[in-house]
Amino acid sequence: MWTTIVLLACFFLVVRIVQALVAKRRLQRSAQQHGCQEPEDVTGPFPYGVRRLRRMLALATSGEDFLDDIIGNDFKNAATVKFTAFDGNTAISTTEPANLQAILATQFKEFVGGDRRYHCFEPAIGHSIFNADGAFWEHSRALFRPQFSRENINDLEMTHKASDSLITAIGSTDANGWTANQEVMPLIYNFTLDTATDFLFGETVGSQQLAIAARTGRMGICSSDGDVQAKEAEAQAFARSFVVVQEYIVRRIRLQSLWWLGDGLEFRKATRTIRKFTDRFVQLAIDTAASPSKGEGKKQSLMNSLATQTQDRKELQDQILSILLAGRDTTASMLGWCLVRLALHPEVFNKLRSIVLENFDPEEPITFAKLKDCRYLQHVLNEVLRLHPTVPLNSRNAAKDTTIPVGGGPDQKSPVVVRKGQVVLFSVYLMHRRKDLWGEDVLDFKPERWQQQIPAWQYLPFLGGPRICLGQQFALTEASYLLVRLLQEFDAMEPVHWAEAQKLKKGLGVTMWPLDGAKVRFHKSTA
Ligand code: HEM
Ligand SMILES: *[C@@H]1O[C@H](CO)[C@@H](O)[C@H](O)[C@H]1NC(C)=O
Numbered sequence: 001m002w003t004t005i006v007l008l009a010c011f012f013l014v015v016r017i018v019q020a021l022v023a024k025r026r027l028q029r030s031a032q033q034h035g036c037q038e039p040e041d042v043t044g045p046f047p048y049g050v051r052r053l054r055r056m057l058a059l060a061t062s063g064e065d066f067l068d069d070i071i072g073n074d075f076k077n078a079a080t081v082k083f084t085a086f087d088g089n090t091a092i093s094t095t096e097p098a099n100l101q102a103i104l105a106t107q108f109k110e111f112v113g114g115d116r117r118y119h120c121f122e123p124a125i126g127h128s129i130f131n132a133d134g135a136f137w138e139h140s141r142a143l144f145r146p147q148f149s150r151e152n153i154n155d156l157e158m159t160h161k162a163s164d165s166l167i168t169a170i171g172s173t174d175a176n177g178w179t180a181n182q183e184v185m186p187l188i189y190n191f192t193l194d195t196a197t198d199f200l201f202g203e204t205v206g207s208q209q210l211a212i213a214a215r216t217g218r219m220g221i222c223s224s225d226g227d228v229q230a231k232e233a234e235a236q237a238f239a240r241s242f243v244v245v246q247e248y249i250v251r252r253i254r255l256q257s258l259w260w261l262g263d264g265l266e267f268r269k270a271t272r273t274i275r276k277f278t279d280r281f282v283q284l285a286i287d288t289a290a291s292p293s294k295g296e297g298k299k300q301s302l303m304n305s306l307a308t309q310t311q312d313r314k315e316l317q318d319q320i321l322s323i324l325l326a327g328r329d330t331t332a333s334m335l336g337w338c339l340v341r342l343a344l345h346p347e348v349f350n351k352l353r354s355i356v357l358e359n360f361d362p363e364e365p366i367t368f369a370k371l372k373d374c375r376y377l378q379h380v381l382n383e384v385l386r387l388h389p390t391v392p393l394n395s396r397n398a399a400k401d402t403t404i405p406v407g408g409g410p411d412q413k414s415p416v417v418v419r420k421g422q423v424v425l426f427s428v429y430l431m432h433r434r435k436d437l438w439g440e441d442v443l444d445f446k447p448e449r450w451q452q453q454i455p456a457w458q459y460l461p462f463l464g465g466p467r468i469c470l471g472q473q474f475a476l477t478e479a480s481y482l483l484v485r486l487l488q489e490f491d492a493m494e495p496v497h498w499a500e501a502q503k504l505k506k507g508l509g510v511t512m513w514p515l516d517g518a519k520v521r522f523h524k525s526t527a
Pocket of ligand 1: 141323326327391461463466468474
């Protein structure tokens with residue numbers, strides 16, 4: 001009996017080893033055929049990854065920056081490198097436009113999000129557009145694309161209201177026209193929550209209005225005081241749980257193959273809270289889909305159009321939360337960096353303001369077309385996302401043995417072989433800061449550089465190819481709108497606690513945000 005088991009075990013082991021060797025030979029042969037060479041190896045001495053881990057754990061005290069110093073260090077000599085992680089797996093890491101074009105577009109089918117990404121996000125968003133591959137991803141993408149049409153994005157009523165609420169929340173001015181010092185980031189998070197929920201559910205959470213009402217005792221949108229209190233508490237619980245959920249997702253991503261350790265009661269409770277919050281909207285959408293007359297006169301939300309395709313509650317919930325996760329904090333972080341930059345660069349603030357005043361008559365509605373036509377405004381946003389792309393690091397998994405076009409050999413010009421299952425990391429952040437691509441002034445905040453044509457694949461804040469961010473136009477429109485409103489309202493803006501010389505610290509989670517916030521004061525325009 002035992003001998004049989006041992007013999008069988010040995011047999012299977014031998015089969016596995018032979019299979020692995022055959023696969024390796026095949027890969028080597030095809031690598032040779034394609035003229036592949038190895039990229040620089042930046043692993044460092046054994047035990048692998050321990051030095052990096054030690055530096056990562058010491059970030060708080062060493063003052064090093066995770067992206068600039070630790071990841072950036074890998075690319076000192078080459079734009080494409082390989083390294084062996086602590087679990088023995090070798091990954092490829094790149095900041096090369098040609099490789100990104102291959103991974104994201106020309107060889108799209110060969111590079112997937114993969115199982116690990118699915119698992120990291122699964123408790124919160126199940127199986128949905130953001131963490132699916134293959135046929136289900138294609139299905140989801142096709143389902144949503146019409147919702148992101150120009151026409152829908154041009155419906156800016158909610159953006160208008162949310163901008164007004166934010167300006168109200170910034171507060172009143174003193175005798176000299178200055179507002180109090182104000183940490184604007186939390187107000188921006190509420191702004192993007194309100195516009196995103198309106199877009200997704202057809203009804204806003206109204207967090208900013210509720211907070212203002214609760215503070216001032218003015219009711220406005222609700223019928224009674226108790227109502228305001230209860231609704232604010234609900235919005236707050238949702239927003240807080242959303243933060244917790246994202247913290248756990250990040251923890252899972254960082255744990256790599258041990259992702260399942262990032263779990264627990266707190267996580268499960270928070271996912272339950274955000275899912276429960278969507279229940280009412282899911283039910284509403286299903287009812288409307290069943291008898292369309294009920295929804296007459298109401299705005300077509302993303303949830304409603306989704307409900308005409310599927311009435312599966314879980315799928316509706318997953319997909320909606322998937323998009324909220326993709327769209328809310330990313331847009332808020334971008335706006336945060338916009339304010340930081342405008343406060344630090346008064347010359348850009350003033351130039352942008354005079355262009356905005358020229359192009360946007362306060363008596364006329366701000367439209368999608370007008371925002372797009374305002375070139376300097378778009379250049380400012382481009383430049384903010386160049387220096388501060390809110391998704392700075394990303395990865396793909398090879399779905400089969402394949403190659404990427406450049407990075408191998410001493411001159412880095414040969415293709416590099418990628419094994420099936422191998423991880424390819426890429427950092428858009430570091431690519432956006434490559435001197436050889438952007439010039440000596442790469443670290444300067446200079447919207448004017450966008451007057452020149454920039455090669456498409458060296459600037460990828462929203463990535464590119466078939467999986468390019470679906471919400472790109474939505475996000476840029478929201479941000480442009482709010483900036484126009486702020487510039488109409490205020491004629492100056494000052495940073496409160498950071499200065500130019502200081503290295504801008506970044507918070508790193510699912511997105512990258514200004515860690516020290518955006519504490520500023522505004523000067524009210526009297527014109
Ligand atoms: C500044 C704001 C934003 C940035 C920088 C951003 C960036 C990105 C990036 C880099 C991806 C690709 C992720 C990957 O495949 O690895 C992505 C995907 C996506 N984004 Fe955005 N995003 C922003 C705002 C939004 C908004 C506002 C929405 C929706 C309302 C949105 C919806 C999506 C969706 C649905 C995907 C998944 C697309 C797919 O897998 O086919 N994003 N975004
Ligand atoms: C954001 O909205 C929530 C929910 O209404 C509120 O409790 C919170 O105070 C708001 N944040 C700020 C900074 O106003």
